[in-house]
Amino acid sequence: MEQHIEIKLRLSSKPESGAPSMIQLLVAHLCGISIHDLLGKRGGARVVLARQIAMYLMHVVCGLNMAQVGACFRLDRSTASYACHRIEDLRDDPCFDRQLTQLENLLRTAGDIGVAL
Amino acid sequence: MSPPRLSEGEIAREARRVLRKLMARDAELAPSPQGADYALMAPGRNGRKHVLRVSAQFVETFRRRDWIAPLPGRPQSYGLTDAGSGWIRRALAEDDPFAAQHRIETQRAIAGPDGGMITLTVNDAESPLGWLFRRSGPDGRGLITQWQFQAGERLRADFTLAQINPRLGVDLTAPVVAGRRGAKSETLSETVIAAKQRFTRALAAVGPGLSDLLFDVCCHLTGLEAAEKQKGWPLYITFNILKLLITFCMKCFLPTKSPPKRRQRSLERIINHWHGS
Numbered sequence: 001m002e003q004h005i006e007i008k009l010r011l012s013s014k015p016e017s018g019a020p021s022m023i024q025l026l027v028a029h030l031c032g033i034s035i036h037d038l039l040g041k042r043g044g045a046r047v048v049l050a051r052q053i054a055m056y057l058m059h060v061v062c063g064l065n066m067a068q069v070g071a072c073f074r075l076d077r078s079t080a081s082y083a084c085h086r087i088e089d090l091r092d093d094p095c096f097d098r099q100l101t102q103l104e105n106l107l108r109t110a111g112d113i114g115v116a117l
Numbered sequence: 118m119s120p121p122r123l124s125e126g127e128i129a130r131e132a133r134r135v136l137r138k139l140m141a142r143d144a145e146l147a148p149s150p151q152g153a154d155y156a157l158m159a160p161g162r163n164g165r166k167h168v169l170r171v172s173a174q175f176v177e178t179f180r181r182r183d184w185i186a187p188l189p190g191r192p193q194s195y196g197l198t199d200a201g202s203g204w205i206r207r208a209l210a211e212d213d214p215f216a217a218q219h220r221i222e223t224q225r226a227i228a229g230p231d232g233g234m235i236t237l238t239v240n241d242a243e244s245p246l247g248w249l250f251r252r253s254g255p256d257g258r259g260l261i262t263q264w265q266f267q268a269g270e271r272l273r274a275d276f277t278l279a280q281i282n283p284r285l286g287v288d289l290t291a292p293v294v295a296g297r298r299g300a301k302s303e304t305l306s307e308t309v310i311a312a313k314q315r316f317t318r319a320l321a322a323v324g325p326g327l328s329d330l331l332f333d334v335c336c337h338l339t340g341l342e343a344a345e346k347q348k349g350w351p352l353y354i355t356f357n358i359l360k361l362l363i364t365f366c367m368k369c370f371l372p373t374k375s376p377p378k379r380r381q382r383s384l385e386r387i388i389n390h391w392h393g394s
Contacts, residue, residue: 012354012357029350030327102322109364110357113262113364
């Protein structure tokens with residue numbers, strides 16, 4: 001049985017402060033949308049996908065639970081849960097999976113050097 | 118009664134004493150609570166600390182010479198200007214004052230051509246990473262570690278060695294007549310090709326959206342402020358992302374274990390490409 005060691009990474013800003021954290025800024029930049037769109041409540045398919053990727057990464061890399069992830073976006077925990085399931089389904093596409101794995105590995109390096117995400 | 122006129126020697130001596138302390142981060146000249154003189158305040162271990170006392174006459178002289186200027190928002194207090202910091206850097210330099218103003222000279226041991234170590238004087242201020250490495254953060258250590266600094270320098274070394282920076286003159290080795298233009302590729306040595314492969318692999322590992330930040334700062338020596346303005350991120354976020362990228366790309370310089378897997382992956386990409394078109 002493979003053992004996974006969970007490393008919790010700090011976020012660079014508190015969810016209640018409303019300031020974007022580094023992981024949100026990075027995802028917005030990589031998806032080519034503005035941070036205001038990412039933190040907003042609505043948007044086109046591209047904005048929604050970017051928001052879901054950001055939520056998924058916060059859950060997987062930073063080890064936040066659904067309620068905490070939702071709080072970072074001022075959304076309900078069920079929305080965050082739906083986002084994580086959707087990204088898991090999209091990872092069946094090998095190309096998307098490769099890109100996401102690369103980004104995950106990059107973000108995990110933050111734990112080694114003590115940088116807050 | 119007007120105060121006695123100050124001689125140049127007196128001004129220079131007082132300026133050396135005061136401006137040197139004023140170079141510290143967040144140091145300022147504030148009006149002293151008692152009397153008409155000024156007090157130099159610098160951040161100490163517990164809050165702000167009174168460092169030394171400066172007479173108002175000298176402060177007025179410094180202000181007239183443009184070495185100090187009122188701080189924005191607090192017209193009573195003075196901070197060091199660019200002219201002032203340049204003057205004190207020149208005054209403190211032992212030889213070649215104007216070069217010392219813009220350089221951070223350090224000694225570095227590198228491998229010589231005969232296999233031994235030789236010591237060279239290098240200028241750490243030429244790259245933003247060197248500046249970050251030399252500058253101490255709030256905890257007294259450098260803003261980046263020596264390992265990260267060397268990783269960035271290694272990326273730049275490979276960039277230089279790979280000869281992919283734009284040519285600034287006429288290529289006289291290129292044949293003038295029409296025909297086979299193969300001269301350039303034949304002159305590339307294996308060292309150059311290896312450096313190019315390492316460089317490409319490092320940038321590819323970071324990914325297309327972020328490799329430009331790494332490339333600009335490490336290879337083109339763009340300052341962090343310029344990168345920050347271009348991306349629209351806060352400065353500390355840009356700095357942290359840069360640290361992250363350097364650490365991550367350094368992993369790609371380590372030797373790979375499975376070359377056959379890479380060939381397979383490229384084949385897969387071609388097949389995907391065919392399917393896509």
